Every structure is written in C-alpha cells, then in structure tokens.
Amino acid sequence: MSLDKPLIIDCHGHYTTAPAPLTNFREAQVAHFKDPLKPAPDGVVVSDDEIRETIEKNQLKLLKERGADMTIFSPRASVMGPHIGDEGISRRWTIESNNIIKRVVDLFPETFIGVCQLPQSPGVSLQGSIEELQRCVDMGFVGCNLNPDPSGGHFNAPPLYDRYWYPFYEKMIELDVPAMVHVSGSCNPAFHATGAYYINADTTAFMQFIEGDLFKDFPELRLIIPHGGGAVPYHWGRYRGLADMLKKPNLRDHVMKNVYFDTCVYHQPGIDLLFKVIDNKNILFGSEMVGAVRGIDPETGFYFDDTKRYVDNLLISASDKYNVFEGNARRVYPRLDTALKARGR
Amino acid sequence: MSLDKPLIIDCHGHYTTAPAPLTNFREAQVAHFKDPLKPAPDGVVVSDDEIRETIEKNQLKLLKERGADMTIFSPRASVMGPHIGDEGISRRWTIESNNIIKRVVDLFPETFIGVCQLPQSPGVSLQGSIEELQRCVDMGFVGCNLNPDPSGGHFNAPPLYDRYWYPFYEKMIELDVPAMVHVSGSCNPAFHATGAYYINADTTAFMQFIEGDLFKDFPELRLIIPHGGGAVPYHWGRYRGLADMLKKPNLRDHVMKNVYFDTCVYHQPGIDLLFKVIDNKNILFGSEMVGAVRGIDPETGFYFDDTKRYVDNLLISASDKYNVFEGNARRVYPRLDTALKARGR
Numbered sequence: 001m002s003l004d005k006p007l008i009i010d011c012h013g014h015y016t017t018a019p020a021p022l023t024n025f026r027e028a029q030v031a032h033f034k035d036p037l038k039p040a041p042d043g044v045v046v047s048d049d050e051i052r053e054t055i056e057k058n059q060l061k062l063l064k065e066r067g068a069d070m071t072i073f074s075p076r077a078s079v080m081g082p083h084i085g086d087e088g089i090s091r092r093w094t095i096e097s098n099n100i101i102k103r104v105v106d107l108f109p110e111t112f113i114g115v116c117q118l119p120q121s122p123g124v125s126l127q128g129s130i131e132e133l134q135r136c137v138d139m140g141f142v143g144c145n146l147n148p149d150p151s152g153g154h155f156n157a158p159p160l161y162d163r164y165w166y167p168f169y170e171k172m173i174e175l176d177v178p179a180m181v182h183v184s185g186s187c188n189p190a191f192h193a194t195g196a197y198y199i200n201a202d203t204t205a206f207m208q209f210i211e212g213d214l215f216k217d218f219p220e221l222r223l224i225i226p227h228g229g230g231a232v233p234y235h236w237g238r239y240r241g242l243a244d245m246l247k248k249p250n251l252r253d254h255v256m257k258n259v260y261f262d263t264c265v266y267h268q269p270g271i272d273l274l275f276k277v278i279d280n281k282n283i284l285f286g287s288e289m290v291g292a293v294r295g296i297d298p299e300t301g302f303y304f305d306d307t308k309r310y311v312d313n314l315l316i317s318a319s320d321k322y323n324v325f326e327g328n329a330r331r332v333y334p335r336l337d338t339a340l341k342a343r344g345r
Numbered sequence: 346m347s348l349d350k351p352l353i354i355d356c357h358g359h360y361t362t363a364p365a366p367l368t369n370f371r372e373a374q375v376a377h378f379k380d381p382l383k384p385a386p387d388g389v390v391v392s393d394d395e396i397r398e399t400i401e402k403n404q405l406k407l408l409k410e411r412g413a414d415m416t417i418f419s420p421r422a423s424v425m426g427p428h429i430g431d432e433g434i435s436r437r438w439t440i441e442s443n444n445i446i447k448r449v450v451d452l453f454p455e456t457f458i459g460v461c462q463l464p465q466s467p468g469v470s471l472q473g474s475i476e477e478l479q480r481c482v483d484m485g486f487v488g489c490n491l492n493p494d495p496s497g498g499h500f501n502a503p504p505l506y507d508r509y510w511y512p513f514y515e516k517m518i519e520l521d522v523p524a525m526v527h528v529s530g531s532c533n534p535a536f537h538a539t540g541a542y543y544i545n546a547d548t549t550a551f552m553q554f555i556e557g558d559l560f561k562d563f564p565e566l567r568l569i570i571p572h573g574g575g576a577v578p579y580h581w582g583r584y585r586g587l588a589d590m591l592k593k594p595n596l597r598d599h600v601m602k603n604v605y606f607d608t609c610v611y612h613q614p615g616i617d618l619l620f621k622v623i624d625n626k627n628i629l630f631g632s633e634m635v636g637a638v639r640g641i642d643p644e645t646g647f648y649f650d651d652t653k654r655y656v657d658n659l660l661i662s663a664s665d666k667y668n669v670f671e672g673n674a675r676r677v678y679p680r681l682d683t684a685l686k687a688r689g690r
Contacts, residue, residue: 148535149535153500154499155498155500155533155535155536156533156535157535158534159534159535188500188501189503189504190493190494190500190501190502190504190549190553191500191549191552192552192553192555192556192587194583194587195552195555195556195583195584195587196545196548196549196552196553199548199576199580199583200541200545200548200549203541203544203545203548203576204535204536204541204545207536207537207540207541208535208537208541210537210540211537211540227580227583228579228580230576231544231548231575231576231579233579234573234576234578234579234610234615234618235544235572235573235610235611235615236612236614236615237610237611237612237615237638237642237649238539238540238544238572238610238611238612238637238638238649239540240612240642240644240649241611241638241639241640241642241649241650242537242539242540242637242638244640245638245639245640265579265580265582265583266580266582266583266586267581267582267583267585267622269581269618269621269622270579270580270581270582270618272618273579273614273615273617273618276614277612277614292583292587293582293583293586293587293590294586294590295586295589295590297582297585297586299585304582304583304585304586305586
C-alpha cells in the first residue's frame with residue numbers, strides 16, 4: 001500500500017457492454033421459455049477478441065482516462081432479471097453471465113476482478129445461489145450481487161433481516177465475501193430502473209437493517225449499498241431518529257459496522273454530503289461505469305459518472321483518500337486483498 | 346408581507362394527535378367491514394374541548410416553542426389507508442378525517458388551514474376524490490394530499506403522468522389548489538412507512554415526472570414532493586443526467602416549474618444540500634410535525650423535526666428566507682394567500 005498513491009479501485013462496475021452473443025443467448029432463452037417450439041440456445045459463443053474489444057473501447061478506456069486502476073466487475077445488473085422465467089432459466093443465464101465475467105478477468109487480470117450474479121428466482125430457496133457463489137469463488141470471484149427483490153419491482157421478498165436469507169449469509173461468511181445489495185431491471189411501470197427502482201431498493205435495504213437485528217446474528221457480514229446508499233445520507237437525521245424510536249442502538253453500532261456505501265452519486269454536492277455524514281471507513285469508491293448515466297454534465301463539462309473527480313475534490317486527508325480508493329475495498333473484499341498481495345501490491 | 350419578519354408557514358403538518366373517538370371510529374369501521382356482524386360505527390363524537398386539548402398540548406405548543414406561525418394541516422397520513430376496505434369505506438373515513446381538520450381550523454383559524462385527504466381506493470376512478478376535493482375547498486381547504494400508491498406499498502397504480510390522473514388534475518386547476526404527493530401507511534413488510542415507503546414514493550414520483558410530459562399538458566399544475574424530495578436532491582446529478590438520456594428538456598423547464606420540495610429533512614447537512622442544489626423558489630418550509638421522527642437529536646440537543654432551526658442557520662438572504670417561509674407557500678397555495686390577505690396579512 002501507498003498512502004500517497006493509492007490504487008484506485010472502483011467497487012461498482014458492470015459488464016454493460018457485453019458482446020451481442022450474450023444478449024442473443026438471453027433473448028433466445030426467454031423466447032424458448034415462453035414458447036417451447038422456439039429453439040433453445042446452445043450456449044454463448046464469443047471469441048476472446050470480441051470480449052477484448054468491448055472492454056478496451058469502453059471500461060478500460062474510461063478507467064485509463066479517469067486515472068483509475070481496477071474495477072470489481074460483475075454482470076450487467078439491469079438484465080440479471082431473476083423474475084424472468086423460472087429458477088432453471090435464472091440459473092442457466094447466471095452461469096453464462098458469470099462465465100463471461102471470468103473471461104474478462106482472465107483477459108485483463110490486472111484490471112478486473114469478478115463479482116458474481118446469483119441465480120435467484122422469486123419465492124425459491126437460496127440453495128442455487130449458495131452453489132453458484134461457491135462455483136464463482138472457486139473461479140477467483142471476490143463477492144456477489146445479492147438482489148433484495150427478485151420480483152423485479154414488487155418488493156414481495158422477505159426483508160433482508162428475515163431468516164429466509166440466513167443460509168446465504170452463512171455461506172458468505174464461510175467464503176469471506178461481501179455482497180452488494182443490488183436489484184435488477186424493473187418490470188413495474190411505476191419504477192424507472194436507474195432513476196427510481198435502484199435508489200428505492202437501496203433506501204429500503206438500509207431501513208430493513210435498522211428494523212432488524214441482522215448484524216447481531218452475523219457480526220462478520222459485510223454488505224455494500226450502492227448508489228451512495230440511496231436516500232440514506234441525505235436523510236441521515238431521519239434514520240438516526242428512527243433507530244432511536246425503534247429502540248435500536250445508534251447506527252454506528254447497529255448498522256455501520258457491517259454496511260458500506262459506494263460513491264455512485266453524480267454531482268459534487270451529493271459526494272460532499274456523503275463524506276460529511278458518513279465515516280469514510282464506510283465509503284468505497286465506485287462509479288457504476290459504464291452505466292446508468294452516460295452523458296456529460298453541461299455544468300461541469302465532465303461525465304456525470306466520473307465520480308473520481310468529485311472524490312479528488314474533497315478536502316480530506318491522504319489517509320482518508322487511501323481508505324476510500326483502496327483500503328476499504330481491501331478490507332471489505334479480503335479475497336481482493338489476497339489477490340493483490342499475491343501480485344506484490 | 347414583510348421580508349424581515351416573514352410569516353413562518355409550515356406546509357406539512359398532520360393531525361397525528363387526533364382524539365381517540367376518531368381512531369375508535371376507524372377501528373370499528375374496519376372491523377365491521379371485515380365482519381358485518383360487528384356493529385357499524387355511527388360517527389365521530391368528539392367535543393371541541395377534546396380537539397382543543399390535542400392541539401394545544403402538541404402542534405400549537407411546538408409551533409410556539411419553535412417560533413412558527415401557522416401550519417397547512419391535513420389528516421394523519423399514515424392512517425389514510427386507502428387500501429383498507431373498499432371505496433365506500435375510504436370515502437366515509439376520509440369525510441370524517443377531513444371534517445375533524447375543518448373543526449381544528451375553526452377552533453384555531455389563525456394557526457391552521459386545511460388540506461384534505463382523498464377517498465382514493467386501488468383501481469377505482471378518481472371521481473370520488475374530485476367530489477371530496479370540491480367539498481373540502483367549499484369548507485375553506487387550500488389543497489389536498491394525493492396518494493400515488495393507494496395500494497399501500499405495491500406501487501401498482503398508473504404512473505402520475507398517466508391519463509388516469511388527468512380528471513383529478515383538471516379539478517385541481519379549476520379550483521386552483523396544489524397537491525402534496527403523499528402515500529399512507531405501508532402494508533408491505535419490505536417497506537417501513539416513514540423510513541422507506543414515504544421516501545421511495547417521493548423519489549418515484551419525481552422520476553415519473555421526468556419520464557412523462559405531464560406539465561406540458563398541465564402547465565398550471567403544482568405538486569409538492571414532501572420529505573425534502575425523497576432521494577432527489579442528493580442524486581440531483583443522476584436526475585439531470587437521466588433527463589438528458591431520456592431526451593427531455595432540462596429539469597428546470599421540464600419539472601421544476603411545477604414541483605416543490607418541503608424541508609422535512611432532519612439534519613443540517615441535508616438541508617444544506619437541499620438549498621445548494623434546488624432553487625429556493627421550489628422549497629417550502631415544512632416539518633411533518635408532530636410526525637415521523639419525534640425524538641431529540643443527541644448530537645444537537647434539539648428535536649430532529651425542528652426543521653426551522655436548520656433553515657434559520659442557512660446563510661441565505663432575507664428575501665430567500667421570506668420565499669421559503671412564506672412567499673412560496675402563498676404562491677403555491679393561492680387560497681391560503683387569499684385567506685391571509687382577508688386578514689390583512
């Protein structure tokens with residue numbers, strides 16, 4: 001580690017630019033599920049060159065331009081689609097999605113490390129997700145994206161403190177991996193995916209953590225709430241007050257030993273607030289790049305999702321910046337730390 | 346008007362302390378609906394003294410302590426419960442709830458002015474709400490609380506830009522009253538009411554306004570998104586970027602000529618952010634008092650929901666403070682302005 005020149009680790013990147021054969025597979029898979037007379041797809045046939053091109057022209061290019069070093073990389077969140085088809089469909093799609101992440105990591109081992117999608121499906125047990133997590137960790141993945149609402153916008157899964165989720169948490173702890181709490185696309189017309197559904201799910205998850213006593217049962221569990229923690233930092237007083245009304249310990253002890261927020265907040269005042277109210281030990285650099293908001297901010301002339309700029313602008317110490325860019329990620333993802341150390345970083 | 350000493354108008358107060366006969370009526374009404382063998386309640390019998398006591402010991406006391414002058418007052422939001430029973434149940438309950446607000450206003454005409462609940466019910470037309478709005482405006486009410494999710498947490502109503510809502514918007518414009526977009530209690534275990542459901546509904550409503558073109562069709566429509574606009578100010582860059590991606594005009598023209606946020610954000614950094622990113626012409630002082638978060642903030646020694654303190658602390662001009670405390674409310678609620686002028690204010 002170097003305090004002065006930390007590794008810049010983006011904890012939140014999705015393979016939003018995956019090559020067409022992956023998308024084609026998914027479309028054929030869903031079409032076959034809806035109408036078994038339509039042909040089932042065989043698998044995803046894609047060359048290393050195709051993968052290389054999608055990465056070099058997008059994520060890798062932007063990482064370099066922005067001065068970041070690596071990305072904790074997972075399948076495209078908006079198409080995880082656990083509500084589509086059934087558990088078998090979800091599992092097959094998840095395996096293909098994770099396998100292509102593994103190929104990206106193998107092609108760019110210095111730059112990407114994998115986080116897996118899970119074969120969740122509404123109403124079914126998490127046994128399949130436990131197995132897929134094991135399979136992916138065996139391939140070198142360092143975490144997972146856990147979907148708190150596999151229904152795609154009905155929010156009818158048990159709250160995250162419910163025992164329904166416990167077997168999966170036990171597996172996470174056994175493997176020493178964290179989860180990012182991340183929903184997928186919305187099938188509810190009330191919720192725009194990246195503008196409402198994602199943010200609502202983040203806010204909802206945090207409030208569930210306040211309501212429950214999850215971290216009493218799992219003091220080692222580590223969960224990342226993306227998109228800057230949804231509405232939570234902006235309403236930090238409300239959450240502190242609600243914890244008090246619900247006779248819970250203060251948030252520092254009750255939730256914030258186990259929960260982390262990323263920096264996917266696309267303007268300077270939002271990032272300023274995040275760092276003002278949340279301890280920097282609970283903040284991981286992330287950009288959701290190439291992601292939800294792709295344009296250039298006319299007020300600044302820079303990409304909305306170039307979140308490194310906002311963090312660079314903060315008047316915080318070098319050691320605080322080290323935490324946010326590198327140290328916290330190494331602590332929250334111990335398998336990342338191990339991989340980096342093996343490379344002498 | 347006086348720039349130096351504005352009226353302090355709280356745009357967001359609920360009758361959370363209503364006397365027991367109102368609650369008893371509701372309980373008996375719901376019990377009778379579920380089991381018609383149980384007796385139907387006759388009505389709400391409550392004396393002026395009982396009403397006076399609930400107000401003097403709570404809202405009025407706190408208003409005076411905090412130096413505010415009046416409250417735009419509506420029935421308790423969390424028990425509007427449009428998902429309970431059917432439309433007839435909702436209508437009867439709504440009439441009782443609004444009538445007791447009218448009595449509060451009659452008892453304390455200098456301090457309270459009414460905003461009504463609506464007899465919404467999942468899946469039914471808004472005709473009953475149109476009639477109740479007319480009835481309440483005839484009684485001197487100056488606005489309404491419009492529930493974007495009458496299901497109580499399933500978010501299965503059409504988005505707010507859908508033509509389903511248009512007849513109601515037409516009535517609002519005819520009567521020149523605004524609506525606060527406000528859900529009720531949550532029947533979805535995923536959503537804590539004040540910690541997740543309210544904030545999610547606020548965020549969702551704003552994103553729906555971005556997605557649609559509602560204000561092209563209704564340039565005079567005025568809607569208040571409570572709780573500081575949900576997650577919106579914190580993610581202002583995301584929303585500016587999404588409007589751009591959706592090929593919409595910039596938010597100032599597309600949404601912010603018609604949409605207002607209140608100051609129900611329970612800590613100083615949140616209020617600071619709100620005023621940093623949102624034009625103060627779009628901000629109305631509100632406290633949600635006596636409301637969602639009732640305790641004292643151990644970090645400040647003052648009530649979390651004493652939001653006037655946070656606004657007082659802002660380094661903004663006297664004319665900006667006038668807007669937020671008085672001017673904007675008079676502009677957004679013209680019937681309030683008329684009532685104040687009739688009193689020589």
